[in-house]
Amino acid sequence: MELDNCTYSDDQLAVMAQSGDLDAEETLIRKYKETVRLKSQMYFMVGADEEDVVQEGMIGLFKAIRQYDVDKDASFGTFASICITRQIISAIRTADRDKHKALNTSVSLNKPVKRENEDVTLADTLGTSAMANPEELLIIKDIVYYILHNGDNIFSRFEMQVLNEFLKGKDYETIGEDLGRNAKSIDNAIQRTKKKIIDYLWK
Numbered sequence: 440m441e442l443d444n445c446t447y448s449d450d451q452l453a454v455m456a457q458s459g460d461l462d463a464e465e466t467l468i469r470k471y472k473e474t475v476r477l478k479s480q481m482y483f484m485v486g487a488d489e490e491d492v493v494q495e496g497m498i499g500l501f502k503a504i505r506q507y508d509v510d511k512d513a514s515f516g517t518f519a520s521i522c523i524t525r526q527i528i529s530a531i532r533t534a535d536r537d538k539h540k541a542l543n544t545s546v547s548l549n550k551p552v553k554r555e556n557e558d559v560t561l562a563d564t565l566g567t568s569a570m571a572n573p574e575e576l577l578i579i580k581d582i583v584y585y586i587l588h589n590g591d592n593i594f595s596r597f598e599m600q601v602l603n604e605f606l607k608g609k610d611y612e613t614i615g616e617d618l619g620r621n622a623k624s625i626d627n628a629i630q631r632t633k634k635k636i637i638d639y640l641w642k
Contacts, residue, residue: 449515453507464504467515471500475523481578482527492527499526521588524581528640573608580606582636593635601628 447455447463449470455463475496482492503522507515583602586593594602604614611625618625 449519450507450509453504453515454509456504457507467504467519468497468500471519471523472497474520475500478520478523478527478581481581482531492530495527495530496523499523502526520581521584524585525589528582528585531640576606576608579633579636582640586636586639591639593639594632598628598632598635601625602632605629 449467452463452467456467476493479489479492479496499522500519503515503519506522507518511518513521579602583606600618601614604617609617611622611629614620615622615625
């Protein structure tokens with residue numbers, strides 16, 4: 440039986456699913472399946488079937504449903520987004536240790552971001568442009584959320600300030616004006632954060 444999405448919030452559905460309500464679980468899975476697919480496309484890798492990456496994302500969604508704590512500040516949607524990203528990135532990071540057979544050919548930093556544009560890699564999206572594009576912002580935001588919610592903080596206080604403004608889509612000059620720094624200082628901070636992100640995923 441399909442539940443009325445207007446009757447219950449996602450937070451409530453998660454609690455119901457944890458109590459064994461299969462209809463609530465099915466409703467959440469159906470609602471967030473497209474989110475999983477969109478995130479999976481960002482991490483598409485040559486040598487791995489796209490559905491394998493989707494499967495990792497779905498595992499993350501299942502974990503989110505089972506582990507969500509309604510007493511915490513985060514909404515289920517935010518928590519699910521983090522869990523989906525964490526599962527996909529974890530699969531990528533453990534690929535070299537051969538724990539995920541379908542993903543063991545390479546790390547996505549050197550692989551296409553999307554199937555339809557096989558010349559654009561994740562490393563390319565973390566390039567040196569002074570103006571971020573929506574795809575770059577989404578990828579960086581996902582990875583930063585993963586890093587911070589995985590108990591790690593590899594960024595300095597200033598880098599986090601710059602990163603927060605950068606993820607709002609601001610250019611370097613605007614960020615500099617807001618933080619009282621010149622554009623070059625902002626550029627240097629962004630490049631340091633991007634290098635740290637790449638190094639973190641490779642470690």
